[in-house]
Amino acid sequence: MSRLDEAVQSTGSGKDRFIADYRGYLAVKILTVVGILVVLLLVTGYAITISGKDVGFLETYGYIWNHITGVTYEFRSPEWFVDYSIFDIRMPRILAAIIAGFGLSVCGCVMQAVTRNPLADPYTTGMSSGAVFGVSIGMVFGFSLNSTFGDMGIMFNAFVFGLIPAVFIIAVSAGKTRSPATIVLGGIAISYLFSSLSTIAMMYASEQTIRKAYLWQLGTMERVTADMLPLMFVGILVCSVVVYVFSKQLNLLYLGSGNASTLGLDVGTFRTIMIVITAAMAAAIISFTGVIGFVGLVAPHVMRHVVSSDNRYLIPAAGLLGGLFLLVCDTVGRAPFMPVELPVGVIMSFVGAPIFLYIIVRSRKGAL
Amino acid sequence: MGTLESFMKDHRDYIRKKWVFMAICAVVTAVAVIIEIGTGRYSLSFTDSLGYFFGHLTGNIPVDPGAALVDSIVWDRVPTALGGIAIGAILGVCGCAMQSSMKNPLADPYMTGIASGASLGVALMLVAGFAVAGGGAFDVAIMANAFVFAMIPAGVMVFFTIVNRNLSTNGVILVGIAVMFFFNAVTTVLKYYAPDSDLADMYYWSVGSIGPLNWKNLPIVLVVGMVSVVALQYFSRQLNVLTMNDASAQMLGVDPRRVRTYLLVLVSLFTAVAVCYTGTIGFVGLVGPHICRMFLGSDNRYLLPASAMAGAMILLAADCIAKNVTMAGLPAGVVTALIGGPVFLFLLIRQRKSDW
Numbered sequence: 001m002s003r004l005d006e007a008v009q010s011t012g013s014g015k016d017r018f019i020a021d022y023r024g025y026l027a028v029k030i031l032t033v034v035g036i037l038v039v040l041l042l043v044t045g046y047a048i049t050i051s052g053k054d055v056g057f058l059e060t061y062g063y064i065w066n067h068i069t070g071v072t073y074e075f076r077s078p079e080w081f082v083d084y085s086i087f088d089i090r091m092p093r094i095l096a097a098i099i100a101g102f103g104l105s106v107c108g109c110v111m112q113a114v115t116r117n118p119l120a121d122p123y124t125t126g127m128s129s130g131a132v133f134g135v136s137i138g139m140v141f142g143f144s145l146n147s148t149f150g151d152m153g154i155m156f157n158a159f160v161f162g163l164i165p166a167v168f169i170i171a172v173s174a175g176k177t178r179s180p181a182t183i184v185l186g187g188i189a190i191s192y193l194f195s196s197l198s199t200i201a202m203m204y205a206s207e208q209t210i211r212k213a214y215l216w217q218l219g220t221m222e223r224v225t226a227d228m229l230p231l232m233f234v235g236i237l238v239c240s241v242v243v244y245v246f247s248k249q250l251n252l253l254y255l256g257s258g259n260a261s262t263l264g265l266d267v268g269t270f271r272t273i274m275i276v277i278t279a280a281m282a283a284a285i286i287s288f289t290g291v292i293g294f295v296g297l298v299a300p301h302v303m304r305h306v307v308s309s310d311n312r313y314l315i316p317a318a319g320l321l322g323g324l325f326l327l328v329c330d331t332v333g334r335a336p337f338m339p340v341e342l343p344v345g346v347i348m349s350f351v352g353a354p355i356f357l358y359i360i361v362r363s364r365k366g367a368l
Numbered sequence: 369m370g371t372l373e374s375f376m377k378d379h380r381d382y383i384r385k386k387w388v389f390m391a392i393c394a395v396v397t398a399v400a401v402i403i404e405i406g407t408g409r410y411s412l413s414f415t416d417s418l419g420y421f422f423g424h425l426t427g428n429i430p431v432d433p434g435a436a437l438v439d440s441i442v443w444d445r446v447p448t449a450l451g452g453i454a455i456g457a458i459l460g461v462c463g464c465a466m467q468s469s470m471k472n473p474l475a476d477p478y479m480t481g482i483a484s485g486a487s488l489g490v491a492l493m494l495v496a497g498f499a500v501a502g503g504g505a506f507d508v509a510i511m512a513n514a515f516v517f518a519m520i521p522a523g524v525m526v527f528f529t530i531v532n533r534n535l536s537t538n539g540v541i542l543v544g545i546a547v548m549f550f551f552n553a554v555t556t557v558l559k560y561y562a563p564d565s566d567l568a569d570m571y572y573w574s575v576g577s578i579g580p581l582n583w584k585n586l587p588i589v590l591v592v593g594m595v596s597v598v599a600l601q602y603f604s605r606q607l608n609v610l611t612m613n614d615a616s617a618q619m620l621g622v623d624p625r626r627v628r629t630y631l632l633v634l635v636s637l638f639t640a641v642a643v644c645y646t647g648t649i650g651f652v653g654l655v656g657p658h659i660c661r662m663f664l665g666s667d668n669r670y671l672l673p674a675s676a677m678a679g680a681m682i683l684l685a686a687d688c689i690a691k692n693v694t695m696a697g698l699p700a701g702v703v704t705a706l707i708g709g710p711v712f713l714f715l716l717i718r719q720r721k722s723d724w
Binding site for chain 1: 472476479541545547548550552553572706709
């Protein structure tokens, strides 16, 4: 008797009905992904209309279509200016938000599976404090790890120092059943350590340098320029694809390391690979954009309710939602009704912290 | 196995070990006090500062103008040293109570979001000029803000413990952390609008220092220090019972939820007092109790007072190191973080269940 027949017998419903149910279940997942994509497209259109040259909401799609199909405008004609402002000024920022949100959410999904902890996220594991320390010593002492000065050196510092806490926390917590509280407390203690190190650096800094270092950690899409985008896009894409290929193995980790190795997974090696990939991905994003917390916490959490915790669907759905979420926050931050432009990292924290609280308070006893 | 005599001997050795440990803490602290009052812009040798200290205590205030000046300099450093002892004791004993009641070795007195609340209060005063009290006096207003806002996260934690009876101990910890994240976000926005000089002030405030202690605020700090040790000592037996699981504790007549809530409130109160005078000095409340645990085991009747003494010793020693290593006058918080951070990482890696 096949497993399908068994399942049919045990539920007592007809075989056709069972298959229809399954198809419906799949359709929900696919519809969710398609729905998020549509909304993402709409928000992108709106985000383009904000600030600078006036472009209508529907007009923007015309310009995008023309740009893709290769229509060129007369140099310095009104249309040329609009096309230029869309693709060279506004698009990089929008794409950066989508890519960063996507990457951080994928990192969140994987970190949560590897640590078996619903609260793991690049921010709660203390990555940002490490990155801020890297930036502080870069700005104050001109110290950079790859001996180039200026922005690239600073970014490289942020990348390397951001890796330290994440790798440490995840490596320590992987494999053992640590409570979520322990992991988060660990992240906080590491950020105490790094922020006092940053403060020592700040004691040698002028007030202007302190301001510069502070502004760096706010998390904004402003610094991402068009020439950084390809690097960011390809990097995140490659890492995400690699992670996605292993989504079935990630699912096995939900069963605990004992069961996972019984089912043929080399748990230790697999975990290490996943940790290195996600930590590198998150640190890279932070080095481009500054500190952006909670995307990797919120997007996977919402999608776990909608498309279940199956990583084959969770990773793409949460990634897209994260991209959408970050874009919306960035757009809200610079929307016309705001008195001043707020950095996206700040808005994320305002939205993310209450959701973090909600996850804790609503979780069943024993789950946390 | 052993006869009654050998058993009694073991027990006496155990008790003696506790007293020896506390005596060592006391001696080191006393030495640190003397070094502390001899260090600063005008430094004295150990014997000199010892002489001036006891001279002043016994009423031998020198008449020679030069010596009288030295005497007044030394005497002005005494509140920093004594207050440092009180602050260290508060942090140590509160950290110990927090670790025992939450059954989490990584817990510390700031776990209830006190640091973030206090920073928010300070930022509100410096940037927005918002003060809950103080009537115009700048220092008082900052302290009042720090104190009041430090208590808010603990209030939220208590609120959720009462509202949501399913919340586990770890859940309570995480609620505090959620409030902390939110407060940090608000502080970040305030910093965004702050002028450069205020931003620098906030950085220094966030790493604590016992420098601000003086004769005026010393009495409050000392009284709170003593009250904190006595009050938490009162809970030591309940804390011992809490080390078992909650059901067993209940059978022995201890309501775990109630004890935890009381302790949460008390610890936040005491720590908020410490923080509003000195800023957030990290890791003293984490490392102090752990050192004691290594030597004394986990009987809270001895652990709580020993943690207070170890906390005082660590803080004062850290301040002495900070003052002597650099002439720039590094705040004590930097040194405690540099020492405490690695200890913490070690604890995280080698987390054992046996001492709990």
